Amino acid sequence: xxxxxxxxxxxxxxxxxxxxxxxxxxxxxxxxxxxxxxxxxxxxxxxxxxxxxxxxxxxxxxxxxxxxxxxxxxxxxxxxxxxxxxxxxxxxxxxxxxxxxxxxxxxxxxxxxxxxxxxxxxxxxxxxxxxxxxxxxxxxxxxxxxxxxxxxxxxxxxxxxxxxxxxxxxxxxxxxxxxxxxxxxxxxxxxxxxxxxxxxxxxxxxxxxxxxxxxxxxxxxxxxxxxxxxxxxxxxxxxxxxxxxxxxxxxxxxxxxxxxxxxxxxxxxxxxxxxxxxxxxxxx
Numbered sequence: 001x002x003x004x005x006x007x008x009x010x011x012x013x014x015x016x017x018x019x020x021x022x023x024x025x026x027x028x029x030x031x032x033x034x035x036x037x038x039x040x041x042x043x044x045x046x047x048x049x050x051x052x053x054x055x056x057x058x059x060x061x062x063x064x065x066x067x068x069x070x071x072x073x074x075x076x077x078x079x080x081x082x083x084x085x086x087x088x089x090x091x092x093x094x095x096x097x098x099x100x101x102x103x104x105x106x107x108x109x110x111x112x113x114x115x116x117x118x119x120x121x122x123x124x125x126x127x128x129x130x131x132x133x134x135x136x137x138x139x140x141x142x143x144x145x146x147x148x149x150x151x152x153x154x155x156x157x158x159x160x161x162x163x164x165x166x167x168x169x170x171x172x173x174x175x176x177x178x179x180x181x182x183x184x185x186x187x188x189x190x191x192x193x194x195x196x197x198x199x200x201x202x203x204x205x206x207x208x209x210x211x212x213x214x215x216x217x218x219x220x221x222x223x224x225x226x227x228x229x230x231x232x233x234x235x236x237x238x239x240x241x242x243x244x245x246x247x248x249x250x251x252x253x254x255x256x257x258x259x260x261x262x263x264x265x266x267x268x269x270x271x272x273x274x275x276x277x278x279x280x281x282x283x284x
Contacts, residue, residue: 027205027275027276028275028276028277029122029273029274029275030273030274030277030279031271031272031273032121032272032273032274032279032280032281033116033118033271033272033281034269034270034271034272035049035080035269035270036078036269037074037078037079037080037267037268037269038074038078039074040074040076041073041074041075041076041077042073042074042076043073043074044069044072044073044074045072045080045110048115048116049112049115049116050110050111050112050115051110051111051112051113051114051115052067052069052072052108052109052110052111053067053109053110053111053242053244054067054068054069055067056102056103057102058102058249059246059249061246061249061250061251062102062248062249062250062254063136063246063247063248063249064102064103064104064105064134064247064248064249064256065084065103065104065105065106065107065245065246065247065248066087066103066105066106066107067106067107067108067109067244068106068107068108069108070106070108071083071084071085071106071107071108072108072110075266078268079128079266079267079268080266080267081264081265081266081267082107082108082109082110082137082243082244082245082264082265082267083107083108083263083264084105084106084107084130084135084245084247084263084264085105085106086104086105086106086261087103087104087105087106104247104248104256104258105247105263107244107245107246107247108244108245109242109243109244109245109246110242110243110244111240111241111242111243112240112241112242113142113144113240113242114240114284115240115283115284116240116241116281116282116283116284117144117238117239117240117281117282117284118141118238118239118240118241118272118279118280118281118282119237119238119239119279119280119282120206120207120208120274120275120278120279120280121205121206121272121273121274121275121278121279121280121281122203122204122205122206122272122273122274122275122279123141123159123203123204123206123241123270123271123272124159124201124202124203124204124214124270124271124272124273125139125159125201125202125203125243125267125268125269125270125271126199126200126201126267126268126269127139127160127199127200127201127202127265127266127267127268128196128198128199128200128265128266128268129160129162129167129195129196129200129265130162130164130196130245130263130264130265131162131164131167131194131195131196132164132165132257132260132263133164133165133252133255133256133257133260134164134165134247134248134249134252134255134256134257134260135162135164135245135247135252135260135263136161136162136163136164136245136246136247136248136249136251136252137161137162137164137244137245137246137265138158138160138161138162138242138243138244138245138246139158139159139160139161139202139242139243140156140157140158140159140160140161140241140242140243141156141157141159141239141240141241141242142154142155142156142157142239142240142242143155143156143234143235143237143238143239144237144238144239144240145237145238151175151180152175152176152177152179152180152181153176153177153234154234155174155175155176155234155235155237155239156173156174156175156176156180156184157173157174157204157206157211157235157239158171158172158173158174158175158184159172159202159203159204159213160172160202160213160215161173161251162195162196163251163252164252165252165253165255167194167195167196168190168191168192168193168194168195169188169189169190169191170188170189170190170191170195170202170215170220171186171187171188172186172187172188172213172220172221173185173186173187174186174211174223174235176228176232176233176234176235177232177234178228178229178232179228179229179232185223185227185228186221187213187220187221187222188220188221189215189220199266199268200215200216201214201215201216201217202214202215203215203217205275206235206279207275207278208236209224209225209233209236210222210223210224210225211223211224211235223235238282241270243265243267245263245264245265247263
């Protein structure tokens with residue numbers, strides 16, 4: 001009888017243990033860099049960390065914006081704004097240089113290239129993204145070796161991009177050799193309400209041979225070195241950060257609502273952490 005009681009006790013203990021497994025320890029995150037954008041209204045992003053891409057010419061995707069420094073300023077309420085405005089009608093010979101007659105909007109594109117770069121860890125931003133047919137906001141990264149290697153050999157990590165005619169669809173992607181453009185390694189999640197209605201936190205957690213994408217803390221997509229052809233995983237290196245709002249172009253099917261106005265991306269903050277001691281930020 002004692003042996004039977006002991007056996008029952010062991011079984012009971014085993015069941016309790018299985019029903020109440022030891023909770024996994026949460027990752028340890030250490031803030032290494034951030035931008036909070038609490039400066040006075042009209043302040044440009046810090047020149048210590050950000051530079052601009054400027055001009056037009058389609059940007060390789062038949063886009064219709066002309067990037068300018070004036071489109072990127074703080075709003076005095078704790079956010080950086082990338083604002084889009086229509087270019088007033090002008091004669092062909094009065095269009096900005098290299099516009100080729102295709103520029104219809106002023107917009108902004110900022111980057112940390114040659115200023116600050118990141119490897120592994122967690123990169124996140126709290127954003128309110130714009131919507132509308134042809135609007136293409138993005139929070140993304142490019143390999144710091146792009147000047148030497150070119151694209152897509154340098155790699156591209158799209159932390160979030162929005163196709164303006166489907167603002168309820170979060171799209172996240174990775175581009176590399178053999179899987180770029182329309183063939184990128186992409187994940188998506190459709191929400192019940194447009195992401196453009198409110199702020200959301202978009203993030204990646206990035207380690208050797210693995211990237212995971214999150215929206216408001218929920219996993220959306222994962223890529224590993226085994227997800228692509230051997231020798232083509234190009235994400236174990238430094239990357240720099242980019243935020244922009246494009247207009248028109250191939251991503252939204254070449255469509256653009258010509259009457260759209262008031263387009264802007266609001267950036268509440270950007271934060272970069274190491275995760276369990278992994279993650280580095282390097283200033284030039």
